[in-house]
Amino acid sequence: MNRLIVKYILLSAFGFLHSVAIIAQDNNKQVAEEFVEIGDEIYFVQKAPEQAKEMYIQAAQLDPSNIKANYMAGKTISETINKGEATPYFQQVYQLDADYKFDLLYSIARSYQYGLQFEEAIEHYNRYLERLEQDKDYRGEDKIPENQVKRRIYECQNGQEFIANARNFIIKNIGSSINSNSLDYAPVINADETMMIFTSRRKQNNLNENVYDDNFAYEDIFISYKENGKWGPAKNIDEPVNTLYFESNLALSADGKQLYLYRDENNGDIYVSDQRSDGSWSEPEPVSDNINSSYSENSVTISPDGQTIYFSSDRPGGFGGLDLYKCEKDRKGEWGKVTNLGETVNTPYDEDGVFMDFDGKTLYFSSRGRKGMGGYDIFKSVYKAEDDSWNDPVNLGYPINTPDDDIFFVSTKDGKRGYFATVRNDGVGYLDIYMVEIPDQTEELANKLDKKNQKQLAKEEGLANRNIGQVNQPKSSNTLQPVQLLLKVEDASNQQALDAQVSLKGNQKDETLASQKIADGIYRFDIQNNKTVEYVLAVEKPGYVYKSVKVSIPPMADKPQEFRKKVTLDPVTQVATDYRMVLDFVYFDFNSAHLKDESQDELSRLKSFLEENPGVRVEIAGHTDNIGSATYNKALSQKRAQAIVNYLAEQGIATERLTAQGYGETDPIASNDDEAEGRELNRRVEMRVLESRTIANQ
CATH class of the missing domain: 2.60.40.10 (Immunoglobulins)
Structure with a gap:
């Protein structure tokens, strides 16, 4: 392991200090092979695809002809997040050797599907089906069966329909008070939406200072309270709910006094903890032997009156995979007989991530089956008490659902908002918690207008057509x-x-x-x-x-x-000192403080903002990742910040209103353990407000 770390540091320093343009092609190929070797050790030995991914990507960029580097870059991207970004790597493999893997066309199609490019995905799925037809006797492990491919085509067709009829949802990241630079998911809230409990694999404040085999921290449960309409800083819910290993919250009673959680015992069981009067939580206890089995129980929700529990399990007797079940309390207050929710809700695929709404009849859950876009899609079904049945589940549609996994959705009591975990472009970390907002009347009015x-x-x-003697033709579909x-x-x-x-x-x-x-x-x-x-x-x-x-x-x-x-x-009048904004669209040449032409629009907006608000004084702050020496990073970040200050000064902004400060690697906003979602975010320039005051007649 020490040898691996040393090699990685040396290679990283090599890539940082030398421009690719002056590295000989043979050296590129040699360094690319070294990166592939490191990637293989991380991926196959340490079982950490997120960390291996950046090794393969760097190798493929150094040597585009390295077929393994490209294939493993695509493969690891497909196994982590932003899966649609795998397409160019798989396409490069196909250009180099169309027969490199039997299922290569399927992999290309899958990445197109993740990237919402459904037409291209369907085309490549069909090309893979043609290959299946031509090689009927092929028995390799990389053979994808016909029924699975046809299911994917069906998902793409659904995706085209859902995007064409996108729902009027507004989806917003709930911010860094709750989300970290790691994995944050499975949010649950109480009825008055003043408390949120969720699961995180962040290193900060984790009870276990070590990491799991995949190089992420162990799961811990965190809690946040809403203060003045905003979620406060999340805190570890601590012992005895959390241990040194894996715990994940599943559900919260309507009054917020009972927390249901998952523990990886007996193949996965459901536990419950009660909140004491001092705000602490009791030792979690198994819910009931009627509910917990020797099989897996993965998710749970409790009805608002506390009398019915719904959960997922892969126990025998279901319709296939994980099914949804319910259990009601008897007269003695004990959990009684467990019953399957039936084939209206359950499918031969997995159903999981169940949530009973505060109305006591609307059930949200995720399914890999029925009419979905791929992975888990979120559905809802309404219980009909008159005949003890469920309505046909309805897909919540795009943009809530995507071709990736969308799961663990919860709604607020007033039905105006919902929370779930997903991967989006504006995320804080790998997986973030987002709020879904139903459009207000103003937006509905806009739609009508x-x-x-x-x-x-x-x-x-x-009228114009009739005036010139034309006949209106119906628009072609x-x-x-x-x-x-x-x-x-x-x-x-x-x-x-x-x-x-x-x-x-x-x-x-x-x-x-x-x-x-x-x-x-x-x-x-x-x-x-x-x-x-x-x-x-x-x-x-x-x-x-x-x-x-x-x-x-x-x-x-x-x-x-x-x-x-x-x-x-x-x-501007309410912007506090130390207000920060990342200048996302300011770009520099590699390893340089030279501003690229593509930065012009963003710099013009920054100049206009300062011209219109002469009472604002700002610091331009440069930041880097931790690759290379700290001294070099600080110098480069200072030069980049100064380059922006120089531009603004040349445009007429008074220099006394501008400060350039390079922080190097000292103030990261994400983990430096990863490139795409870590170091890339840390290499940034920010505008920080030092002073904001009103100037008369401005």
Whole structure:
């Protein structure tokens, strides 16, 4: 292990101190082989794909002709997060050797599916089916059976439908008070939404200072209380609920006094802990021998009246895999007979992540079966007391559900919000907890206005056609429809709609899309692309701190697609000292303080913000990862911060309002153990407010 660490440090230093452009090709190949060797040891011996992934990615970047590096980069990405990013690596393998793996076309298709590129995924799944037909006698371990491939095609078809009919959900990361740079998931809340309990594999405040075989900390349960409408810093719930090993919370009673949790004993059992009057928690006890079995019990939820418990189990007698069951208390208050929820709810696939809503009849759960987009999808079914049956489960749709696993959804008592764990572009760590917000009346009004505008436009087009002697033809179902992005801008302090200057710019130079205002603070973009494109969405308003965010827009389809995005702006008058904002769209040349041309738009927004708010004094803070020496990192970060200050000064911003400070590797916002979700985030430049005051007649 020591040899491995030394080799990694030496290779990292080599890659950091030398520009790729001046490394001889033979050296590239040799170093790439070294990275593959390290990756193999991490992946196959330590069983840690997240850490192995960055080794393979670096190897593939150094030597694109290294077929194993590309294949293992794709494979490890597919086994971790942001699985859609595996596509170019698998495609490179196919270009080098189409027969490298029998299921290579399937792997390409799967990564396209994860990346929401369903048409390309279906094409490659069908090509893999053709290969299956041609090689019927193949018996290798890398053979994917026909029925599984057809299931994937069905999921892609569902995905096309769900994205074309995207739901009006607003999904927001609940922030760093709860989320860490590791894995955070399985949130549960009490009825008045003042307490959240969740599971985390963070190292900080974990009872066990060691890590598990996958290089993540052991599971611990954490708790957070809502203070003045915001979630306070999460704390370890501590002993006796947590031990040195794995504990995961499962459910919370409506009053927040009983916590149900999972312990990896007896193949997985459900325990319950009671909150004492002093706020501490009792020693967890098994719920009941009627509920716990020698098989696995994975998730649980309790009805609001505490009389019925629902849980998942793979015990015999079900419909296949994990099934959902229920158990009711008898007259003595003991848990009675367990019954299966039946084939309306359960399938031959896994059902898990169960949650009974506060209305006592709406059941949320996740399933790998029925009409899903891939992995676990979240469904809901309503109990009908009159005939003791369940309604057919309904998929919650996109953007809550994705082709990856979406599970452990819980709703608030008023039904206006929900919480679940997912991987998104704006995440704090590997897996974060997000809040789902149901659109308010303003957004519903915007939707109605939008439809009204479309009807009026259609009417005007019809009149124009008649005036020139044309006959209106019904629109072909094969006509591709533009993707609509509806943007709502709000004041972060009071949630009031704001009129602002908004822009949406793509990768191509000068590719800026026009917006149409359809209501106060609400704007629409009509986007026409034949592939998924990432845009920079910028929102600016005098008196507020501007925001720039990345938005990924899928290709056009034969049905309309609508996506909704909410951006909140902070009033400058309420920005406290030490307010920070990462300048995500400022770029430098490798190992250099030279600003790239792509930084121009973000720097222009920063300049405009400072011009409009002369009472604001800022620090430009440079940060790096921990690769290379601390002295070198601090010097590079100082140069990069100074480069931005120099630009602003050249644009007329008074130098006394600007400070450049390089922090090097001393202030990370993510773990330096990983590249894509760690060191890449730590290599950043921030704007930090040092002073914010009002200037008369500004």
